Amino acid sequence: MLLESxxxxxxxxxxxxxxxxxxxxxxxxxxxxxxxxxxxxxxGRITEWYDRDIQAGVExxxxxxxxxxxxxxxxxxxSSDFMYSDYCYSxxxxxxxxxxxxxxxxxxxxxxxxxxxDETPISQLRTLPSDRKPITQWPDRDEAxxxxxxxxxxxxxxxxxxxxxxxxxxxxxxxxxxxxRLAYLLYDCGLKPKEIVRLLxxxxxxxxxxxxLRRNILERxxxxx
Numbered sequence: 750m751l752l753e754s755x756x757x758x759x760x761x762x763x764x765x766x767x768x769x770x771x772x773x774x775x776x777x778x779x780x781x782x783x784x785x786x787x788x789x790x791x792x793g794r795i796t797e798w799y800d801r802d803i804q805a806g807v808e809x810x811x812x813x814x815x816x817x818x819x820x821x822x823x824x825x826x827x828s829s830d831f832m833y834s835d836y837c838y839s840x841x842x843x844x845x846x847x848x849x850x851x852x853x854x855x856x857x858x859x860x861x862x863x864x865x866x867d868e869t870p871i872s873q874l875r876t877l878p879s880d881r882k883p884i885t886q887w888p889d890r891d892e893a894x895x896x897x898x899x900x901x902x903x904x905x906x907x908x909x910x911x912x913x914x915x916x917x918x919x920x921x922x923x924x925x926x927x928x929x930r931l932a933y934l935l936y937d938c939g940l941k942p943k944e945i946v947r948l949l950x951x952x953x954x955x956x957x958x959x960x961x962l963r964r965n966i967l968e969r970x971x972x973x974x
Contacts, residue, residue: 846870862885
């Protein structure tokens with residue numbers, strides 16, 4: 750298809766920065782997640798930051814705020830200790846959610862251990878693992894982390910989409926930014942409409958909207974054939 754040919758002219762143009770927001774009691778689980786994300790890091794798709802990266806002599810609160818404000822994806826590692834921590838819940842999480850509302854970053858809650866989070870501010874966000882079952886309750890923990898990693902990888906692919914063709918072909922053929930993102934998700938990432946809606950419910954509300962946008966894309970491409 751013509752759209753697939755155009756997609757081949759594109760490639761991810763920026764590295765996505767991930768910020769870990771977690772309680773120190775969950776450090777072992779955070780470290781395990783980092784190991785599962787290592788293929789994305791080796792491919793140059795992501796960089797990661799968490800508080801252990803603070804250098805000696807640096808004012809730690811200011812450094813954490815600066816790193817959080819520059820992150821593309823904020824992972825909230827949810828557990829009872831996370832909910833109990835004033836710093837995680839009241840400061841880092843609230844700051845991350847403000848950036849999420851302004852579409853400056855994407856916040857992804859990762860359910861580590863069982864805790865009541867249904868009426869908290871993160872209850873409206875899409876959580877991982879995909880079945881809303883905490884990682885520690887999975888029979889095979891590696892399977893849980895794989896599910897989480899796949900969800901993060903899809904978001905990284907979405908955020909990495911920037912046209913790099915010298916004549917800015919995407920901008921010419923698809924001037925609408927949402928259509929450009931949708932084209933990448935459909936034809937380069939190979940996602941189905943229902944997966945796109947599940948991944949980005951705030952951007953694409955239902956499958957009917959995705960199908961209509963896809964028709965618009967094909968009509969624009971036909972005019973520029």
